[in-house]
Amino acid sequence: MISHSLPLQADTQGYWLIVNQQRLYWPEAQHGLHFSRMAELVPLFGEPEQSGALGEFEGKPVYYWVVNDQRDDEENWQNPRQLLRYGDAVFELAARAVQVALFMQTHRFCGQCGSAMHLVSWELAALCHRCGHRCYPRIAPCVLVAVVKGEQLLLARSSRHKAGFFSILAGFVESAETLEQAAIREVKEEVGIDIDQLEYVGSQPWPFPHSLMTGFIARYVGGDIRCQPNEIEEAHWFEPDALPEVPPVQTLSGQMIEQVKQQIAGNKKAT
Ligand SMILES: [Zn+2]
Incomplete structure (x- = not known):
């Protein structure tokens, strides 16, 4: 549970996640979370404008520290996506740190009456x-939806992605919609295809800036591929042994593509 009740002291010891403009302080030579006393970081970043407890890592406390100043050491700051390689626990803490920082930056004033907002001490x-x-x-x-038709997987290239890079379909859940309804609607809107038999796979926090990805594998029911203009550049059915470039397995989409590959290979063996 995140708590903001503790005023951090110069001798507060723990792991520190320093956030500046949605990036984390993570110099090239650093190979894991940085453990130190708060006082050792003050010469580098000044007194923290906002800081607090974020959680625990290997039994020790983890704190966030927000630096709002413009930095001139660009090379030392990394996007949380680059920290996926340190494993789920580190990535989740990194994701939480940038989301907490963004929350505080965007909730300084009340949306209802315009007064200053205050952080409460018992919850975030x-x-x-x-x-x-x-x-x-x-x-x-x-x-995220991986649509399977027999022994083929549907992959699409969004207009944000470079040529040759494909992934499964993705879209945001709208107000008063279930995850399943959102999956069915997004697939229909983006590629004009109907699906059913949705199977939940898992979820992953995705701090760009504050998404929670949820994954489903679904079965193709009908329809021909018709790409939504300005959203999807191209979409095709792929055989699992002839896939284009896809997201890495540290991402939920990469894991789902791998899972579908194995499912199709298993079905082939069984028949
Ligand atoms: Zn108010």
């Missing part, structure tokens, strides 16, 4: 003392 929330309005960090659920 911002509260307006004037009108009582309370806000929590924003989390945007997103569905």
Whole structure:
């Protein structure tokens, strides 16, 4: 549980995640979370404008520290995506640090009455003392859908991706929609295809800036591929042994593509 009740002291010891503009301080030579006393970091970053407890790593506390200044050491700051290689536990803490920093940056004033907001001490929330309005960090659920037709997998290239790079379909959940409804709607909108038999695979926090990815494998029911203009550049059915460049296995989409490959290979063996 994230708590903001502790004022951090110069001798506070733990792992530190220093955030600046959605990036983390992670110099090239650093190969894991940085453990130190707070006082050792002050010469580098000044007194923290915002800081607090974030969680635990290997039994020791983890703190975040927000640096708002423009930095002139660009090379020392990394996007959380680059920290996927240190494993799920480190990536999740990194994701939480940048999301907490963004939450505080975007909730300084009450959206209802315009007064200053204050962080409460018992949970991660911002509260307006004037009108009582309370806000929590924003989390945007997103569905990833791997559509399977017999022994083929549907992959699409979004207009944001370079030529040759494909992934499964993705889209944000809308208000008052279930994850399954969002998956069915997104696939229909993006490629004009109907699906059923949705099977939940798993989820992954994705701090760009505050998504929660949820994954489904689904069965093709009908329809021909018709790409949504301005969203999807191209989409095709691929055989598992002839896939184009796809996301790495550290990402949920990469894991799902791998899972579908194995499922199809297993089905082939069985028949
Ligand atoms: Zn208010």
